[in-house]
Amino acid sequence: MKKFHVLAALIFCMLLSNVVAFAAPGDKLIKLGMRGEDVQMVQKSLLEKGFYVGEIDGVFGNATLKAIRDFQISNGLVADGVVGKETLLYLGRPGSAEGNPSRFGRSLTMSASGYSAYDDGNSNHTYGGNLVRKGLVAVDPGVIPLGTRLFIPGYGYAIADDIGGAIRGDKIDLAFDSHGEAMQFGRQRVTVYIVD
Template sequence: MGMNGSAVQSVQYMLMDTGYLAGGADGIFGSATEDAVKRFQADYGLDVDGIVGSQTMAALSEASGREAPAEEGVGSYQRRIVMDASAYTADDPGNSGFTATGLRLRRGMVSVDPDVIPLGSQLYIEGYGYATAEDTGGSIVGNRIDLAMDSITEALNFGRREVVVYVL
């Protein structure tokens, strides 16, 4: 939600081709696009989360007959890591609201194990977008990542899942 660009526009064209989205492809992932993705996911037996991850993209590509777009900004990356992801907010109990690097926690910041991803690293996370490794956590060890969300509801809806992380 909130992403924009040619990759989003390609997804919108796929949704239009399959009858899930009407009105055009503006390249902005808003509520109409999210609703279309959720309907598509429900009809195709996928997790209904409104996120165009690798499984949803593969199903959309096959259903529409269009090639899946390359992730924007991911053409050149240092590493690709499959990680176990969870979500958190500045308002979580016991959270100071500040990252390990001293910044106010907000969406686009993530908590990592600095032995796996150094603090300050620029990342692209499928289904989440661009982020910066700004925080650490006691349970964030190895290939675990915690994604900052705007609200507790958004964090709870995200739950826990596998994500693909590109270290840019």
């Protein structure tokens, strides 16, 4: 009988060693030097929350590292620049980073218009050198410094990354991914919350 228990235990151990374990989201650390879909997902979340301005290219470089550290600091997390379970949890929360707009330090009422890379006469790159896309906005740097993180209700989180000849004083241009979206937005009065 003892031989049977020993044999059963041995077979059980052999079977366990052949089991393939699948990692749950956050089980795998996402860090500097990595590439792939996991990094793209992190970059997209950081862009939507107004922390990242680079391309969604799936390459975890210095721009992604800085964005993650800024996001971690903003959420009271350990700012190690590594995306583990806790950072991933916060990245997935709607409105994480700053909570609701009433908690932001300063707000401005501005005249906003939409623009895109596909509008006549526009470049497809911002003044900061990034592709024009939703989440990047043109400002008067004398009013809102370039690099400032913003929140605009109805538009979302954004980064001041562009300037324009007609953008002076209380005017702001909100970038969109298509000409149609920019035209649909048109010109509106918006409240711009300063996140930084």
